[in-house]
Amino acid sequence: MEYSHSDAELVRQPIGYWSWAAHQSVVTHIRAGLAEFGLSQPQWWVLNQVFDGGADGRLREQVRSVLEGYLDVGDTLEPEIDALLERGLLVSGEGARLRLTDEGGALRERAAERQLQMRARIHEGIDDDTYVTVLKVLQRMIHNTDGKAWHH
Template sequence: MEYSHSDDELIRQPIGYWSWAAFKAVVTYIREGLSEFGLSQPQWWVLNQVHDGGEDGRTRAEVRAVLQGYLDVGTALEPEIDALLERGLLTTTAERLRLTPEGRALQARAADHQVTMRGRIHDGIPDEDYVATLKVLQRMIHNTNGHAWHH
């Protein structure tokens, strides 16, 4: 890959633009991949949280609490949870959300696809460069008094 500018020019480029452009490209790619399974990104998050709850599943409040810790989702998850229940991918018993067999199968297929998509997103990027990039972004968040789940 060729970069758009020399290093001397890149050093003056605005991080706000490049972080936004990367966010937009990556999130669009992920959402398109999930749509192949009929899932929105928030539905994928919910399926994973319920999956990670094991046989006991999780309550709506537990799912919201985990996701609210690093995403700005507010009450937007409620219609996503309801849609998964209506599709028969989740069931609820004693206020605990659990994956149905269909939900478990879909979560597993989508998880495999996520691994493939992650591979494409990370293609040509050595692990040490990826880690360095995350550390730089975390430092910029810190420097601007921002908040992220890593704090």
């Protein structure tokens, strides 16, 4: 890959633009991959949270609480959960606990495999040390600007 500028020029580039452009590109890529399974990104988050609850599943409130801890989910989760219930990927059982159906579990497995493939593509040409450094730099910038992120 050729970079758009020399290192001396890149060091003066605005982080706001490049972090936004990276976010847009990566999220678009992830959402396109999930769409192959008829899933939105919030639906993917919900399926994983219910899966992480094990055989007991999770209450809606638990799913919301976990996701609100590190994502700006706003009012998007309730309709996404309802859509998963309507599709038969989740059931609401005893005590209103959400559980994956067999179909939901199988779809989650296929989508999880696709997520691993997408992650590999996104990380192609980036070694782990460089990736960790980038995350530390971004976390520091968030800290320096009094921002909020789940790492705090």
